[in-house]
Amino acid sequence: MAKILLVEDNETMRNMLARRLARKGYEVLVACDGREGVAVASRENPALILMDLSLPGMDGWTASKQIKAGQTTRHIPIIALTAHAMRGDREKALEAGCDDYEIKPVDFPRLLSRMDSYINSGAVT
Amino acid sequence: MIYQLRNERRTTHTLLDQYGKQLARQTERDRWRSTLTSAREAAVIAEMKRSSFAAANRTKSEFLANMSHELRTPLAAIIGHGEMMREEMEEEGDNNYLSDLEIIESSSRHLLELIDDILDLSKIEAGKVDIEAGTFALAELVHDVTPVAQPLMAKKNNRLTVNCPADAGTMRTDATKVRQALLNLLSNAAKFTENGHVELDIGRESEDGTDWVLFRVSDTGIGMSPQQMGRAFQEFTQADASTTRKYGGTGLGLTITRHLCRMMGGEIVAKSELGKGSTFTITLPADIGAVVPEEWSATVQDSVPV
Numbered sequence: 410m411a412k413i414l415l416v417e418d419n420e421t422m423r424n425m426l427a428r429r430l431a432r433k434g435y436e437v438l439v440a441c442d443g444r445e446g447v448a449v450a451s452r453e454n455p456a457l458i459l460m461d462l463s464l465p466g467m468d469g470w471t472a473s474k475q476i477k478a479g480q481t482t483r484h485i486p487i488i489a490l491t492a493h494a495m496r497g498d499r500e501k502a503l504e505a506g507c508d509d510y511e512i513k514p515v516d517f518p519r520l521l522s523r524m525d526s527y528i529n530s531g532a533v534t
Numbered sequence: 535m536i537y538q539l540r541n542e543r544r545t546t547h548t549l550l551d552q553y554g555k556q557l558a559r560q561t562e563r564d565r566w567r568s569t570l571t572s573a574r575e576a577a578v579i580a581e582m583k584r585s586s587f588a589a590a591n592r593t594k595s596e597f598l599a600n601m602s603h604e605l606r607t608p609l610a611a612i613i614g615h616g617e618m619m620r621e622e623m624e625e626e627g628d629n630n631y632l633s634d635l636e637i638i639e640s641s642s643r644h645l646l647e648l649i650d651d652i653l654d655l656s657k658i659e660a661g662k663v664d665i666e667a668g669t670f671a672l673a674e675l676v677h678d679v680t681p682v683a684q685p686l687m688a689k690k691n692n693r694l695t696v697n698c699p700a701d702a703g704t705m706r707t708d709a710t711k712v713r714q715a716l717l718n719l720l721s722n723a724a725k726f727t728e729n730g731h732v733e734l735d736i737g738r739e740s741e742d743g744t745d746w747v748l749f750r751v752s753d754t755g756i757g758m759s760p761q762q763m764g765r766a767f768q769e770f771t772q773a774d775a776s777t778t779r780k781y782g783g784t785g786l787g788l789t790i791t792r793h794l795c796r797m798m799g800g801e802i803v804a805k806s807e808l809g810k811g812s813t814f815t816i817t818l819p820a821d822i823g824a825v826v827p828e829e830w831s832a833t834v835q836d837s838v839p840v
Contacts (some may be wrong), residue, residue: 422614425615428618429618432625512616
């Protein structure tokens, strides 16, 4: 099953999402901030990244930009997890190179189908 | 001597007279001055009151915006864990607490909806909502809105018809806000109609040299009495107290929608009859630049065309 990376600083949310994704058969790697996210992405080459945006230290926008600028990581689809409350989050996420965004709290079935379509379209090309 | 005295008296009289006149002028001036001063003071006080009221209102709205964000985080954890427990129980065939978990989930989703609406409203009131004007095709807007509205219709077995003429053309305004306003109206229509019909009509009109775009959302639902209609756009007011229990919603949707319409230089009107359905019509200038919005938001920026 596909290996994915979840970048999320909130421990409760990270554990919850990781557990649900693992139950759906994904191998879930986790990172707590942007810097760790970039490092894990280039080391593990996951099939997809779920990126929270407001992270301590290096935020999700910067991390996405770096991943999309990296030779070995630019092909990895990134779905940003945005908080509704933050104005302009989505636009900024797409500008930073994220392929898509989901608003938190995530609609899990929809997230799964988005992930599936990115991972499978990636597998074909 | 007499002459001298007389002369002096005259002088004294003249002096007294002059002095008296001067005194009168002085008093008049003083009166004016004090009137002016008090008017000026009153103006200053009024300005201070106005600006401190505006500041207080801004502070309140900013507080609400921050609070809403803080409230969402734990709520997201409640919703997520509720869903996770339900998923795991379903997989394990344990049905004992499913209905209880569903209540936790639907109540927390309702709370989330309320927080989102309060946040939207507080941002509008704080003047923190920018208008991003862009040119887009109406057909494209309808194409965006319909798939989002469709599942809402299915919940109560309603049929949605969309009438967008082929020559509907384009408009230049904030597409995101038009979409939000339309979805608010469509979700209301879906909520208050059962086994019925919801229709979205799009049209154009020209008046006094200005082009207007009309969006009409009509339903065959429960409708409103004249009194209920009078309250429809007020914050936290639904038809009556039982409405929220029975139909859900926050009572903020129409207030927000009206704010959005006015921000874009338009208006929304309602027509309804109890038991016979409701019609909401949004009228917006086809070009936001053509009309000075009644409710001016922070800024109007030109965005990249959609």
